[in-house]
Amino acid sequence: MLLKPTTKQEEILLRTLVEHTACFNAVCAVGWQKRCKNGVTLHHETYRTLRVEHPDLPAQLLIAARVRATEAVKSALNRLKKGSKTSCPHGNLVPIRYDARTYTFHPNASVVSLSTVASRQSVEFARNPHADRLLAQATGFDSADLVYRKGRFWLHLVVTIPDASFSPTGNVVGVDMGLNHPAVTSTANFLGEKRWKEIDRRYFRLKRALQAKGTRSAKRHLRRLSGKVHRFRRDCDHVLSRRIVDSVEPGTVIVVENLNHIRTRVKQRGRESRRRLHSWTFAQLRSFLKYKAVEKGCVVVGIDPRHTSQMCSCCGYVHRSNRRTQSRFLCRNCGFELNADLNAARNIARKYLASSGMAATGGLLSASLSCQP
Template identity: 35%
Template sequence: MKIVVRVRLEVSAYQADALAATLRACNRAANHVSRIAFDSGEKRRNGLQPKVYRHIKDEFDLSAQPACRVVKKVCDAYATLNATVKAGRLGPSGDKRRNRAESKPISFREYAAQAFDDRCLSWNTDQRTVSIWTVSGRLKGIRFTCSDGAAKVLAEHRRGESDLVHRDGRWYLFATCDVPAPAAYLPSDWLGVDLGIVNIATTSDGTVLSGRRLERYRKRMVHLRAKLQMKKTKSAKRRLKALRRREQRFATDTNHSISKTIVTTAERTSRGIALEDLTGIRERVKAKHDQRYRLHSWAFAQLGAFVEYKAKRAGVPVVRVNPAHTSRQCSACWHTHRHNRVNQAAFACRACGTTLHADVNGSRNIRHRAADAWTRGAVNRPTSA
C-alpha cells in the first residue's frame, strides 16, 4: 500500500530563496506548457513533450529532468480534469462550473507543489539530510525533521517521486512510500461505524465519539476570524494569516485519534469495520443556510480514508455499505419509518417499541448490512488458512 510521509525542511535564508525561485520557474513553465496543450489539443506526454521541451529548458532555465517533470505535471492535471468531467463532478454538459473548467487552460499557482524524482532529489535518511536540484544549483545537506517512525518508513519503503511544498512560510517534502500491507484476516464479526456531525463516529458497541470539542473550536474560530476581519488592520491581517489552516489541522488531528481508536478496537476483537458509502453526500443533502458551514466543514471523507488506510496497515478488513434508511430502520425488528427517528439523538421504533440512541441504532444497522455485503462479495475477501 502507498502512504505519504511528510518531513519538514530546515533551510537557511539562501536555501529558502533558491527553493522559492525553483517553484516559481517550474510553475511559470507549467503555465506555458498548459497554454500550448490547450491551444493545440495535445495533452498526451509523448506528443506534448517534443513541442515544448527545448523551449522551457532555455526560457525558464530548467535542467533536463525538471523540464520532463513539468510536462508530466501538466499532462497529469489535464488527465485529472478529464476524469473529473467524465465522473460528472463538474455537472452535466452546459453547466457553468464545467464550462469554466473546460473553457480555459489549467493554471498553476506561483508556489504550487512540484514533484522531483531520484535524479533531482536524493535522501540520506541516516543523517536526515536531502540534496535537491534548484535553479541556483544543487543544494546539498539540507536537514529535515520527522518522527523516528517516519524516518524508518522513509529508509525502508520510499519509492518514486517526492513533492516539494511551500506552506505558510515553511518548506516540506511529501515522499511516497510503498509499505507492504499484511493480508486481511477473516472477521469473526463486524464493528459498525455511523459517521455524523454532532457525534463524529458512533460504533455498534455503543461507543460515542463526540464532536462537541471540535464544534466548539470551529465556532470559536469563526467568531475570531470575523472579529479580525472587521478590524482591517495590519496586525489583524498578520493574525489571520497565522490562523490559516489551524482549524483544518485541529480537525485532522481529531480524525486521526478517532480512526486509530476504531481500528484498534476492531483489531483487538478480530472484527472487520463497516462504514457507510457517503460518496456525493454534499450534493445530495439540501441543508439550510445556517447549516451549510457545518456540513461542508465535516471531514467525513478524510475520517473514512484514515480508517481505511490504518485498517489496511493492520490487516483489518473494511467494507462500505449502502447508507439508505440506516437512521430510520429499527436494528431489532427491521421496521422502517421516518417517524422512528424522534429527533437527532433519539430513536423509538413504532412497531416493537425499541428505544436507542439514534446513532447507535444506525451503527447496528450498518453492522448487519456489512455481513450481507461481505457474503455477496462486495469486497475482496481473504481465503482462510
C-alpha cells in the first residue's frame, strides 16, 4: 500500500532507510570477507560496533538488517560454491522488514505506526478497494516491508487470511498451459489474449535494438524496459490465473502439468520458439493459480505431462503423428479430430482420474471428457 507521509516524515523514513542500508552493507562485507553465513556468528561480529556507529537506529531494525544481510550472503556464497560469478552483496536503500514489535497497523484509521530513527511515526496510507477486501478477511498482520521506489514510500504488508474449506464436488477440470494458447481448459475455455504475444514480440524487438545500439541512454532505457516487461508478464499471469479460477465452481480439482525442467527436456525449432520457451513464466502462473484456487475453495494438483499432446482423448491411442499441426489433432486410430490444446487438456483431466481412481461421471466432468469436438 502507498504511504502518505508528511515532508518531515519523508526525511525521517529516508534517513532510517539509509542507516538500515549501511548496517546491511556492513554485515554483508564481514560475512563475505570471512565466508560466514551463520546468523549468530555475524551478530556477535557486528552488533556492538554497529550500535555505536548508528545510535539512533532502533536495535530491532539493526537486527532486521543483519537477518536480511545473512540471507543475501548465504545466497551469494551458495552461487559461488556452484561456480557462478558473484560478488559481495551490496544494496542501495534496502527495504526494512518490520515485525510485530516494530510496527502497528491500524486499518480503520488508515494509519500505520513505524519505528524510525526519530522514535515512532504514525504515517497515513492510501486505501484501495482490493486492499480493503483483503484487510476485511485478514485474521492477523505479519511482517511488513518498507520500500522506497521512484520517490514514493510503499508498505508491503503480509496478512493472514483463512483458507476456504475444500469440499470436493467431483468436478475435475484439466488445464493445458502453452505458448500459443496461454491456457485451455477441458471445458473448452480458451483463455488469454492474442495481443499478449505481439506485445511480447514488440518488447523483444525494442530490447534487441537497444542492445545493438549500446549507448548510455540505450542502457538506461534497457533498465526501464526490463522492469516494464517483468510487470507486463506478471500482470498477464495474474489475469490468466484469475480467469481460470473464475471458470470453475468451488470444490473443483484443477489439474495442470508438472512442467519442471521443461526447458532442458523440450527442443523447440526456430529462434523465436526457443526464446519464448525460455522466457515462459509457467512456474509463476502456477503459483498465482494455486493461491487463487485456495481462496475460492478449489485445489490445484499436478500430473505427469508425458504423452498428453499425443494421446487421443476419445480412444486413448498414442502416436507422435496424431498431432498433425500445432493446433490440429487427428487420431490415426479412430479418426477423432479436435483442437490439439483442448485434446491435451482433456487428457490431463483423464490422467488425474486414472491416478486417483475416480469415475468420470456427472457435471463438468462428463462434459469435459466426452468424445464430442
